[in-house]
Amino acid sequence: MIVVADSGPLHYLILLELTELLPRFYGQVFVPDAVLQELTASKAPQPVREWLSKPPAWLRFQSVAPDQLDLVTDDLDLGEREAIALAHLLGADLILIDRNFGACRGPPPASAGNRHVGYSSHGSRKRIDRRP
Numbered sequence: 001m002i003v004v005a006d007s008g009p010l011h012y013l014i015l016l017e018l019t020e021l022l023p024r025f026y027g028q029v030f031v032p033d034a035v036l037q038e039l040t041a042s043k044a045p046q047p048v049r050e051w052l053s054k055p056p057a058w059l060r061f062q063s064v065a066p067d068q069l070d071l072v073t074d075d076l077d078l079g080e081r082e083a084i085a086l087a088h089l090l091g092a093d094l095i096l097i098d099r100n101f102g103a104c105r106g107p108p109p110a111s112a113g114n115r116h117v118g119y120s121s122h123g124s125r126k127r128i129d130r131r132p
Contacts, residue, residue, distance in 0.1 A: 001093045004030045006083040007038040008098035014051045023058040030060045030090060032082035062086060 003026040010031070013019045022029050038044070040052050055061075068085040076084070080097060087095040 001026055002030070002087075002090050003028070003094045003096065004032070004083050004087040004090065004092045005035065006095070006097040007035045007079045009096040010035070010039060011044070011048055014048045015045060019051070019056070023056070026094070028058045028060055029096070030062050030086060030092070032062060032064045032079070032086045034064075034078040034082040036061055038079045062090075064089065 003022075005022075010019075013022065036052065040049050064082045064085045068089055069081050071088060072081040072084045074081075083095060083097055086092070
């Protein structure tokens with residue numbers, strides 16, 4: 001299973017000391033560079049920064065090319081945009097994100113193919129139908 005995470009879910013799982021759930025449920029989790037920067041910024045809580053100073057082997061960091069961001073609405077912050085773009089790029093089965101996607105309307109790009117992407121929105125799990 002391919003899973004991509006945005007900063008919100010990781011942030012709270014780290015603070016709640018529940019990150020061990022991620023490899024148990026998903027094996028490995030991919031994180032884009034912008035999310036890593038958000039989680040290690042000086043305004044991030046010290047426990048989050050400390051946890052990321054020695055990331056576990058199951059947490060994989062990957063860059064997203066700027067042209068990949070063209071597929072994602074500008075209404076989101078960079079971390080969210082990179083997480084969505086990375087999920088699309090990797091053909092992810094699931095994206096862990098805590099954003100309400102009311103602003104993300106319209107048909108998915110034709111390149112999305114026949115995929116489903118799940119996300120967490122205010123504690124509930126939803127699925128986005130990615131069929132053209």
